[in-house]
Every structure is written in C-alpha cells, then in structure tokens.
Amino acid sequence: MRTACAILVCLLAYIDMIHSQSTTVRTSKGYIQGFSQGQTIKFLGIPYATAQRYQYSTIDIPAWTSALNATKTGAMCPQKCAGTRQAIYCTKDQSEECLTLNVVRPLHNPSQGATFPVIVYIHGGDFSSGSGSAPVYDADYFASRGHVIVVTINYRLGAFGFLSIFDKYGDAAGNFGFRDQQMALTWIKVNIPAFDGDPDRITVIGDGSGCLSAVSHLASPVSQPLFKSAVLHSCPWTVPFLSREQARSQAAAFSRQLACAVNDIACYRAKSADDILRAQVSVKSDSYSSNSLVAFFPWGPSIDHREIFYSPYDVFKDTSRFDSKPLVIGVTADEGVGFVYQRFPMPLSRGHYDSFMASSVTNINDQSLPASTVSTATHSGNVDMREALVRYINNNVFSCPAVFVAKQIERKQVQNTGSGRSGFARRINTSGFPASSPPAKVWMFEFTMPTSLPGSFTVQQQQMTNALWSSRLSANNFCDKRSCHGADIRALFYSNALPLIERLKTEEIGKQMVRYWSNFARYGNVNGIIGSRAHLRTLQIQSALVTDSANRGLNLNTNTRPRSNTVSFPLGGLNVRQLTSPARLTLQSALASFTYWPEFSTQGSEPLTTMLLHQPPVELRRNHWTQTCGGGQSRPRRRWG
Ligand SMILES: *[C@@H]1O[C@H](CO)[C@@H](O)[C@H](O)[C@H]1NC(C)=O
Ligand SMILES: *[C@@H]1O[C@H](CO)[C@@H](O)[C@H](O)[C@H]1NC(C)=O
Numbered sequence: 001m002r003t004a005c006a007i008l009v010c011l012l013a014y015i016d017m018i019h020s021q022s023t024t025v026r027t028s029k030g031y032i033q034g035f036s037q038g039q040t041i042k043f044l045g046i047p048y049a050t051a052q053r054y055q056y057s058t059i060d061i062p063a064w065t066s067a068l069n070a071t072k073t074g075a076m077c078p079q080k081c082a083g084t085r086q087a088i089y090c091t092k093d094q095s096e097e098c099l100t101l102n103v104v105r106p107l108h109n110p111s112q113g114a115t116f117p118v119i120v121y122i123h124g125g126d127f128s129s130g131s132g133s134a135p136v137y138d139a140d141y142f143a144s145r146g147h148v149i150v151v152t153i154n155y156r157l158g159a160f161g162f163l164s165i166f167d168k169y170g171d172a173a174g175n176f177g178f179r180d181q182q183m184a185l186t187w188i189k190v191n192i193p194a195f196d197g198d199p200d201r202i203t204v205i206g207d208g209s210g211c212l213s214a215v216s217h218l219a220s221p222v223s224q225p226l227f228k229s230a231v232l233h234s235c236p237w238t239v240p241f242l243s244r245e246q247a248r249s250q251a252a253a254f255s256r257q258l259a260c261a262v263n264d265i266a267c268y269r270a271k272s273a274d275d276i277l278r279a280q281v282s283v284k285s286d287s288y289s290s291n292s293l294v295a296f297f298p299w300g301p302s303i304d305h306r307e308i309f310y311s312p313y314d315v316f317k318d319t320s321r322f323d324s325k326p327l328v329i330g331v332t333a334d335e336g337v338g339f340v341y342q343r344f345p346m347p348l349s350r351g352h353y354d355s356f357m358a359s360s361v362t363n364i365n366d367q368s369l370p371a372s373t374v375s376t377a378t379h380s381g382n383v384d385m386r387e388a389l390v391r392y393i394n395n396n397v398f399s400c401p402a403v404f405v406a407k408q409i410e411r412k413q414v415q416n417t418g419s420g421r422s423g424f425a426r427r428i429n430t431s432g433f434p435a436s437s438p439p440a441k442v443w444m445f446e447f448t449m450p451t452s453l454p455g456s457f458t459v460q461q462q463q464m465t466n467a468l469w470s471s472r473l474s475a476n477n478f479c480d481k482r483s484c485h486g487a488d489i490r491a492l493f494y495s496n497a498l499p500l501i502e503r504l505k506t507e508e509i510g511k512q513m514v515r516y517w518s519n520f521a522r523y524g525n526v527n528g529i530i531g532s533r534a535h536l537r538t539l540q541i542q543s544a545l546v547t548d549s550a551n552r553g554l555n556l557n558t559n560t561r562p563r564s565n566t567v568s569f570p571l572g573g574l575n576v577r578q579l580t581s582p583a584r585l586t587l588q589s590a591l592a593s594f595t596y597w598p599e600f601s602t603q604g605s606e607p608l609t610t611m612l613l614h615q616p617p618v619e620l621r622r623n624h625w626t627q628t629c630g631g632g633q634s635r636p637r638r639r640w641g
Helices: 002-020 140-146 158-162 176-195 209-218 244-258 265-270 273-282 292-296 336-343 350-358 386-417 459-470 487-493 500-523 533-547 582-592 624-629
Strands: 024-027 030-033 035-037 040-047 100-106 116-122 149-153 197-207 229-233 327-332 442-447 574-578
Touching: 024 176, 040 140, 100 140, 100 176, 116 176, 116 209, 116 500, 140 149, 140 487, 140 500, 149 176, 158 176, 158 273, 176 197, 176 209, 197 209, 197 500, 209 229, 229 500, 244 265, 244 273, 327 386, 327 487, 327 500, 336 386, 350 386, 386 442, 442 487, 487 500
Parallel strands: 116 149, 116 197, 197 229, 229 327, 327 442
Antiparallel strands: 024 030, 035 040, 040 100, 100 149, 442 574
16 A cells, blocks of 8 residues: 555656656747657747758747747748659748748656756758758657657758858858858857757757758858767768869859849849749759769869868868767668669669769879779670669779778877877877867768669558559669668657558658657767666667567568678668777677678777676678678778677
8 A cells, every 4th residue: 555655656766757848948048848748849840040041041930929839830941843753842931031940859857857858850952952850851750759859940941041142342252051050050059958958969960961960060060069070971971072162153154044143142032932933943053063963962062262162072072170069870771772763763873874974073083082993793685774873982982982081080089089099190180170079980881772662561551651652753662671871860860751551661760760869859969878778678679580480480681783792780780889888889789790890999998887798799891882892991900809
C-alpha cells in the first residue's frame, strides 16, 4: 500500500511536471505561444529575420507585444512545386515573407536543470526548392526520441536567394539564402536557452544543398562560432559554386528574361514572384558554365570573396580553410541514380556520355578521386551509358570526395593535437580560426537500405512505395532496390507524413540513426559516453540488429552493383565508422564487418572511455571506398599495433 501510494505520488508529481512545462517562451522579440503535441512542444513559423527582395536579411525585426501564435508553420519560400515534387516536400503555401523557423522540443524537462542539445536542420533541394516546414521534416520523432531540440529553417531559394548583383564598383552582393541561414543560426544561438536548449551544443545537419551550406558555414569565420559540430548528409562535393564571372553571366541572362537592365534592383523588385520564378527556370546552366555538373543546382552560391571564398571541395584541399569541428559524413549507396535518370529519362548514348564526362573532366584529374570510371566499361553498339554515369556520380561527386574530406579533417586534427606524427606540420594560423580549436572527430557512414524493398511487399504495397520515388523519376522506378539520395533523411526524421508502408520499413533504422545523431549532438560522439545509459542503449540496439534472426531474411546485397566486399547490418542501412578511434572501430568491425583507415590514428591520445572496449584489431579489411577511390594522396601508410 505504501509503495502504491509512493508510486501514485511520484506519478502525480510527474504529471504535474509535464503540465507545468510551459508552451509559452520569451524570446528576444517577445513571447511565443507554442503547443504540445505527443511527446513534444512545438513552436512553428517563428519569424527570425526579415528582408526585402535582393537585400541581406537582418534579425533586427520589430518586437511584438502580445504573444505570437506559433501554432502553424510559415509559408515556404517561392519555388516550383510542379509534378516532380511530392506534397510532403512542397506545398502551395508560399510567400517571399518566408524567413521563419520551427522549434520542436521534448515535452519533458531536461534532467536536473540541464539543457537539451540542439540540432539545426538545413534542408536540401538544389538551393531552389524545399522548406524546413515541409511535412517530411516534421521533427516530432527526432526530438522526442532523441531528447534533443530540433530546429528546421527556411531560407531564400533559387533566383530569390542566389542571384548575384554587382554594384558600380564591380563588387558582388548575393548569396542571400546563405546569409539567411546565418541569421537563423544567430537567432538560435541567442534564443535557444529560452526553450531549454544549450547554445554551446548546436549541431548543424545538412542534406544535399543543405550539406554544402553546412560546409560553407564550416569555412566561414562568421558562421563557425554559431555551431559546434555538423552532420553532412550527401554533399555533392565536386559540383562547383559559381565564379564571379559565371555569376555575372547568369545575372545577365536572368535580367534579359525579365527585360530589366542587369543589376537594376528596382526593376527586379517591380516584378511578381511568378515572373522571377519563370526567369529563374528559363536560364540554363550551360549558358554560364561549361561544367555539366552545374546542372545539379543551376542556382546556388557564388564565390563572393566576402564570405564564400571556395567551392565546397576546394575548402578541404587546404586544412587552413575550415574549422576543425566534430563531423559525421555520409552518403547513400546510390546517390547518382536520381540525378541521372531525372535528366536522362531515355537511354544515354556513348556520345552524350562522353560529352558529359568531358565537361566535368576537371574533377576526374583530381588526385583524390578515381582516375576514371570510363576505362573499365566496355561498350559496343547501342549501349545505355546511364549506369556508368551513375557510378561516376556516386564515386566522383559523392563518396570519394567524402572520404577525402574525412581524411583532411582528421589530418587537421592530428596537426592540432600534434599527437606525435612526424610529417604533419603544426597548423598554420592563416584562417582566422583560433589555432587552439579542440580536436575533432570524424565518423563516416553509408546508408545502404534500399528505398523500397520489393519482394517483401505485396504488389499493391510495392506500387505505393515505388510511387514515392517514381513521381520524381519519371515513369520508371529507378530507385527500386537502391538507396537513393534523400532516403537517409527520410528515415532519420521518420515523419508521420511518410506513407505507412515506408514507416514500417524504416522504423528500426530511424531509431538507430536518431540514437547516433542525438548522441553526437549531446556528447560529440556518435557512440555516446561509456557508462551512460545512452551508450548502453546504443550497444543494445546494435546487438539486437546483428542477432535478430527474424530479420536475417532480408538480403540487401542482391544488387549487381560492385559492392560485394561491403557487408551491411542484417537489416541493411547504416554502417557507422569512426576514423579516429581504433577501439570503437574494432567493435564496429566485429558487429558490422566494418573497417577503418590505417593511415591515421590518434593512438595514445584515445580517451579512456573508448579504450575500455579495445580489442586487438582483427583482420584489416579494406573498405570498398578505399578500393574505389584509390589512394590518391601520397602519404605514408601507418598501421596500428
Ligand atoms: C492560433 O492559430 C490557430 C491556427 O492557426 C488558431 O486555431 C488559434 O485559434 C490561434 N490562437 C489564438 C490565441 O489566436
Ligand atoms: C589566429 O588568427 C586570428 C585572426 O587573425 C587571431 O585573432 C588569433 O589570435 C590567432 N591565434 C593564434 C593562436 O595566434
């Protein structure tokens, strides 16, 4: 009886605590009224900045007096939702007054006066589409399961966000969308304590063009104090940003479409948003860039020499160009599929393939990338070169550059910590980043879970699932049995807006990812902290996956793609590999047959927490990336032990 009463008292106290969790917070501009939903409290459509068209945004917005009703997401920034975009990505509710963000926090209080780590999600969509308010990024699951605050943001897109405008001295203004992101990060840094968030544990997650944005923030002295770590999903690394000259030709072509004089801002402002959108899509990338990869995002950042000095990949060619922060870097297994089959719905001839390759050839000659994927293919007669192009894009645009970037970050880490490796000069302080920035850690993952799993579905279910992707990929379902661009983000958010069938299939992987990602945001380590409950749970989830015989029937390596030396979790999906921790990697290897980089290790400086799990390294397997990407960098190979 006494126990029962005690439980009841606790329960009542608990309920009371939940109820007392306020849905009203006070920000720098006034009170905001959110609402509780499920295990979260949501504050939607918060205006964080304001801007006129073709003006840098400012967070200096007028304060409001009565509480702001934050129960509905703000409008999406203007974009084309035409046919190929699904409703869960794009809605008709659009306006140029779109600089809003959404804060989703757990319903419960953080334990004992602590704070929640914060995740800021920068959405993808070629710098021309998408919105942080899109139903696919509903953060209900992520925030409540990960016990983190998730902030999703809008920023200006397409010609609204990335037209370059030159003044009479030839100085360019532009990258408005990028600056919007910076304003959002600033707002979050200042205001997140009001939501019980920790302003010193902000992790930026970016996907696709959002990933490249995150990279540009890593390389921006203005942005980098605004966050602590980043998760880079599917950066199309080797697609260059526009040079000043290219931005100038793009602006000229755009102004002709609008019948405005170039740089006549008053004329641009007099046009309707639809006029701007029409002009945006009618300017083709080959009119200002000879690189066929620019078609990935015809409207994206330009190198303005104010804040953006390098294309994303070039940032990492010199370790003084970026800040050393903990990073998780990953790709899906079939990044290139969507890009290729959307642009080439018909078979691709050898001739067209060759000209595509020729116009992106600058990347082929990069030492850190595969020399060429052409030479190994044999051709005769009427071939369809689309699969060869997919492989090229997988390797040269996504995977191999990601490996190079991870190595460079680790290289910088070794430089920073000076952990006894000769041959690495100590870092030269040229970038404006404090030379004492703490050592980073880098983890890599490859998301291999197929977008759809035919065979385990009924025909009707298959059609439902395939329709998800086929709407983006013309009449054919090219993502069948493949892990297409964006599949990992869908699983991570695990939004209620996903079709039920997809939710069923991605539930396990979604849990796993939220665990890793929120560990990373909380501890700076995807594996959490030894001894903490979070860590133990991570291990249990991994073990359960590996030993769950009920799931062993799913063989995800049925593809004919050349990845036979990759072994996935039985459920498919997520291989996490930490570059800098031999102990952890050994454990991962044992569980997931995953491998590590022999070149670098921070042996001797490994925190005790990870060493507890140390086992002698087992067989040193070379990851398929090592084989595919080659060892471009001529650095001495090092081995452990
Ligand atoms: C807030 O907005 C929602 C819908 O947008 C509406 O239903 C609700 O009544 C509003 N609340 C207040 C206090 O105005
Ligand atoms: C590195 O450079 C920045 C900017 O030039 C400077 O403020 C900082 O003090 C330097 N750090 C060190 C350790 O020299």
